Amino acid sequence: MSHGRARHALHRQGNAGHRLVPVPALTHHRIKEPHMLRREFVKYLTAGAAGQFILPVSGASAATPLNVVVIGGGMAGATAAKYLRVWARKLALDALVSVTIIDKSDQYVSNIMSNMVLTGEKTIANLTYTYASLKTKYGINFIKATVSSVDTANGWVYGKLNNTGSDILLNATPFNRLILATGISFDPSTFTLNVPSTVYANPWEAIPHAWQAGTQTTLLRNQLVNMTAGNHVAVTIPVSPYRCPPGPYERACVLADWLRVKKPGSKIYLIDPGQTADGRPPVEPNNFGYAFANIHKNLVYVQNARLTAVTGSLAGTTKFKTLSLVPNSATPLNTVNALASPTAVKVEVANVIPKMQAADLTRSVLGPAGLDADGRWAVVDERSYKSLVPKVYVIGDSIKSANQPKAGHIGNQQAKVCADAILRELSNVALYDAPVTNSACFTPVTTNLNSQYGAMASWLTATFRYGVDPTDNVSRMLRVSTNIESPGRPSKDNFSSMGKWFTSLMQDVYS
CATH class of the missing domain: 3.50.50.60 (FAD/NAD(P)-binding domain)
Structure with a gap:
């Protein structure tokens, strides 16, 4: 989290004809003690969850069409699909970048805020989102299906269309990039x-x-x-x-x-x-x-x-x-x-x-060689979220990360880094060397039923930047500050701000 306004930057790649491409900014972090003011936190988040990327002002060219299949339409998967198309248009690569989401459901129910369904303050309908805007506004294809297997070498996805019948080939055109955003299993x-x-x-x-x-x-x-x-x-x-x-x-x-x-x-x-x-x-x-x-x-x-x-x-x-x-x-x-x-x-x-652990499909696609020592989580390069399997990327809750938590907001951030990396590769542009992600969330601690305190919430946030970890000389996402920012006490104001944060985040993903 940049304490204050997010700083935007254009990164000029001289080895690619001086093309301007979207890059993570947030290059400066000013830590306030003992904690960031709540109004600054909310102001930053509601400014737009895509704030750490700046859209390009000139186009890029590429000769190879990009067919991306995203398995999983949750916070990470939907964000990756959306921003692949958004930035492809800005880079004048619209005709070359095709994106398809495959998910077993044609709507997404948010895990964020779902505890409030248990208390009757919200309903499942309040937390349900469709893929309509992603399809109509951004030209993203959607297939409702349960995926059974993936042929990563040839780019084919197999499964049950509409979750019924026998396994069939789901994608008409072979993918040359696959993003697994399948979440967790138990x-x-x-x-x-x-x-x-x-x-x-x-x-x-x-x-x-x-x-x-x-x-x-x-x-x-x-x-x-x-x-x-x-x-x-x-x-x-x-x-x-x-x-x-x-x-x-x-x-x-x-x-x-x-x-x-x-x-x-x-x-x-x-x-x-x-x-x-x-x-x-x-x-x-x-x-x-x-x-x-x-x-x-x-x-x-x-x-x-x-x-x-x-x-x-x-x-x-x-x-x-x-x-x-x-x-x-x-x-x-x-x-x-x-x-x-x-x-x-x-x-x-x-x-x-x-x-x-990582979802069953992700563990199956990657195989033992693509998982951590316990065989539970996907091993990725956090600069791009590329897995150890060629052409396959993994984002969201399925990945192994030493520092980044598993949460919807961070999945949204990882998705943008991944989309940026894929488009850079398509455009023959070097990967950004220090992407930044932010983890942020609000947590209610009382409800509207509480006559003494009223509805109160707290929040916490942490910022991560890719770099060399001095403890083992391995490059990974590192926490910018050793402290995780959070308020000293839950408050009614935080509860009010929680709604704004949630609305902004979900609009960034599904609108």
């Missing part, structure tokens, strides 16, 4: 599930993660609405890295607020495998630490706790689940809330968020 192998159910055909629906917005969100919302007052809720945090680091803490806060009013006597347990010396959350310790200690008296926060099993039954009138927990580390770091011995928590609603 690995529940770290715990056992034994909840025989006469209610759900799939036993995993008894413990919805609601970490992919849509059906899962509605499922968890219904379980919360139908629970008996005085019974309890548990939210389990997965091991890092996972999508949206503040998300589980935010969810615990807003659900605690909702339970206090809608389900008197009910508590919420937040189960965290991590731990800190002072017992405060490792993410936004000032904001969430304040909320846990001073606002949400019905929130029980347990650190150093690893989930090993969920047992119970939904048959008949029995609807409780028991979460078995053991210390994640043999050495608790505090005596405030760090688990020191095995225990169990009995709840009616169990929001279990499993361990995460």
Whole structure:
């Protein structure tokens, strides 16, 4: 995050006929202490999420047509598709750059703000976006299909058109660039599930993660609405890295607020495998630490706790689940809330968020050689997001990054760096040597139901620039400042600004 206005720049490439191409600017970072003023933060974000790139003022030429297939139409994929077309037009390459999005759904439900669906402050419809503008305004092709396999050598994508029938060839023209923006998948192998159910055909629906917005969100919302007052809720945090680091803490806060009013006597347990010396959350310790200690008296926060099993039954009138927990580390770091011995928590609603990894398709396309040592995340060059497989790029939550978090805003930023890199390659222009991304988000900590505090939120932001990491001499995205900027306390003003930030971000992606 540039503290103040984003600075724009034109980067002139002498070895390419002095073509002007879009480049990440944000070359100067002025850090204010102790934190950036909220109005500056909002002003920067609502100025336009594409602010770190400047559009070219003269065209570029290229002889080779570019057929790009983007698998995944979420925050990262849709942004990459849009800006490939936007910048291609500005570079007079419109006729040479074809972009196709393939996604199993013809609409996208935002994960951002989805915790507010659980509390009834928003609906799924409020968070649903279509690809209509991308198709009509930017000439992007869209195919609704479930992708089964990819022939990267020959540029073909296979899958089930409209998610039905047998696998067929989906793209009429072979791609010469593929962008995988498929997000995450879950690995529940770290715990056992034994909840025989006469209610759900799939036993995993008894413990919805609601970490992919849509059906899962509605499922968890219904379980919360139908629970008996005085019974309890548990939210389990997965091991890092996972999508949206503040998300589980935010969810615990807003659900605690909702339970206090809608389900008197009910508590919420937040189960965290991590731990800190002072017992405060490792993410936004000032904001969430304040909320846990001073606002949400019905929130029980347990650190150093690893989930090993969920047992119970939904048959008949029995609807409780028991979460078995053991210390994640043999050495608790505090005596405030760090688990020191095995225990169990009995709840009616169990929001279990499993361990995460790159989406199955991404791991399949890249193969073991294209993944990290654990076989979980895609290895990419963060200067372009090119993977180890020729012609294949990966953006968003599927990538392995030492510093960049997994979140919608950062996926939007990575997509622009990737689009810029692909167009530079098409135009025979060298890659920009120091692209910049910004991670930013707002997190509500209370709801409109709170008569004492009202609806309040916090925010945090961090800026990253590509460069050589002095710790190991490897080039990667590095945090510009060692501090992650955030306000000292949640506030009503931040809650109001959250709506502006969200609207601006989603317009940048889907409008």
